[in-house]
Amino acid sequence: MSIASRKEDHIRHALAQEEQVTSLQSDVTFVHHSFPGVAVKDVDLSVNLxxxxxxxxxxxxxxxGGSDQSFVVNDRLSQVAAKTGLAMASGSMSAALKSAEHRDSYEIIRKNHPNGFLMANLGPNYTVSEAKMAIELINANALQIHVNATQELVMPEGDRDFTHWLSDISQLVDGLDVPIIVKEVGFGMSRETIHQLYQIGVQYVDVSGQGGTNFARIENLRRKHLFSTDWERWGISTPLSLLEAASLTKKPTILASGGISTPFDVVKSLALGAKAVGVSGHWLKSVMTTDVAETIAEVKSWEAELKEAFALLGAKSVKDLTFTDIIFSPEIINWAKQRQLPYQNFNQRRQTKEKFEWL
Structure with missing residues (x-):
C-alpha cells in the first residue's frame, strides 16, 4: 500500500472516531472559590515559547500530509491558523522525503500562513540532512519528532525495531539549530521517558496522552486480521502524563495534547503544568465537517471561554493557573500512589500562594 493511501486511511478513520469523555474531563476537578477576584478584561492568555x-x-x-485529502486538510487548517494567529504543526513529512508527488500538501501550510510559527514533523529515525529538508520545505520554525512505538507495532507496515530511536533523536538535537519538540502520538509519557529526553538535551516535550485520536484503533482497522491484544487501551492519559512530569525537578518545557476537545481541557492541562496545549482531532473534524469560517469562529469562541474560565479560577495569566486547587479522582490517586507522584501538591495551592491562616 502506498504512503498516500495510508494517509487517506488515517484521515478517514480519524474523522469516524467519536469524541469520548476523557480523563481530563472526568478525573480532574477544580475547587470552586466564590471570590475569584479577577475581571475577565484583565486576563492575559498569551504564552512565551x-x-x-x-x-x-x-x-x-x-x-x-502526503495525499490529496491531506492537501485539503492542511489548506483549511492553515487558513484557520493564519486568521487566528495560531501556531501550527504539519503531519509527518516522511512522504515528502520519499516522493515529490504530494509535497504541495505540506507547502500549502506556509503559503497560507506566511508569517506564522510552523513546526515540521518527522519520526525519530531520520538523519540530520533529512530533517533539514523537512524544515526547509515549509520554512519551519521548529521540528516535532513524533515517537509512536505502539502505533508502529499495530500498523501493518510499521517499524519493528526501536533500538536506535533515542540515539537518533540525540543526533537531531545536536545537529539542528531550530527548537525540537519530542511528542508522543496519544499514548502518553512516563517520567522515565521525559528524563531520558532531558538527558540528551531535548528542551521541549509534548506528553500527548491517551484520550484523543486513537492510532492503535486506526491501525487495527487497517489490518487484514485484527489484533487480539487490546492495544486500543494502551497508554497513559494526559493528566497522568502531566503528573509524571510534575514529579521531576529537572525536565524539559512540558507541552500537552491528547483528548483536548474543549477550552476547559486546555485550562486543566495548563493548570497541571503544561506551558501550551496542542489540539488536533477536534480541529480536523471542525474544518472537514463545517468549513474554515465556522472553525475560525470557534477558535474565537474558545478564546472568550478561556478568559472566562481563567477569571473564574482567579487567574490573570497562565502562570496563575498553577496556583489553582485541583481534586483528582480515585483512579488518578491510585496510579499516583503506586508511582509516588505528587498528587497532594495540587489540592491547596491557592492557600499556599495567598497564605490563608485557618482558625
Missing amino acids: FDHHFPLPFYINGMT
Missing part, C-alpha cells in the same frame, strides 16, 4: 510570543495558549497540532 521558543523565544516567540503567542497570543493564545493552544496551537494546531500535527495531523497529516
Whole structure:
C-alpha cells in the first residue's frame, strides 16, 4: 500500500472516531472559590515559547500530509491558523522525503500562513540532512519528532525495531539549530521517558496522552486480521502524563495534547503544568465537517471561554493557573500512589500562594 493511501486511511478513520469523555474531563476537578477576584478584561492568555510570543495558549497540532485529502486538510487548517494567529504543526513529512508527488500538501501550510510559527514533523529515525529538508520545505520554525512505538507495532507496515530511536533523536538535537519538540502520538509519557529526553538535551516535550485520536484503533482497522491484544487501551492519559512530569525537578518545557476537545481541557492541562496545549482531532473534524469560517469562529469562541474560565479560577495569566486547587479522582490517586507522584501538591495551592491562616 502506498504512503498516500495510508494517509487517506488515517484521515478517514480519524474523522469516524467519536469524541469520548476523557480523563481530563472526568478525573480532574477544580475547587470552586466564590471570590475569584479577577475581571475577565484583565486576563492575559498569551504564552512565551521558543523565544516567540503567542497570543493564545493552544496551537494546531500535527495531523497529516502526503495525499490529496491531506492537501485539503492542511489548506483549511492553515487558513484557520493564519486568521487566528495560531501556531501550527504539519503531519509527518516522511512522504515528502520519499516522493515529490504530494509535497504541495505540506507547502500549502506556509503559503497560507506566511508569517506564522510552523513546526515540521518527522519520526525519530531520520538523519540530520533529512530533517533539514523537512524544515526547509515549509520554512519551519521548529521540528516535532513524533515517537509512536505502539502505533508502529499495530500498523501493518510499521517499524519493528526501536533500538536506535533515542540515539537518533540525540543526533537531531545536536545537529539542528531550530527548537525540537519530542511528542508522543496519544499514548502518553512516563517520567522515565521525559528524563531520558532531558538527558540528551531535548528542551521541549509534548506528553500527548491517551484520550484523543486513537492510532492503535486506526491501525487495527487497517489490518487484514485484527489484533487480539487490546492495544486500543494502551497508554497513559494526559493528566497522568502531566503528573509524571510534575514529579521531576529537572525536565524539559512540558507541552500537552491528547483528548483536548474543549477550552476547559486546555485550562486543566495548563493548570497541571503544561506551558501550551496542542489540539488536533477536534480541529480536523471542525474544518472537514463545517468549513474554515465556522472553525475560525470557534477558535474565537474558545478564546472568550478561556478568559472566562481563567477569571473564574482567579487567574490573570497562565502562570496563575498553577496556583489553582485541583481534586483528582480515585483512579488518578491510585496510579499516583503506586508511582509516588505528587498528587497532594495540587489540592491547596491557592492557600499556599495567598497564605490563608485557618482558625
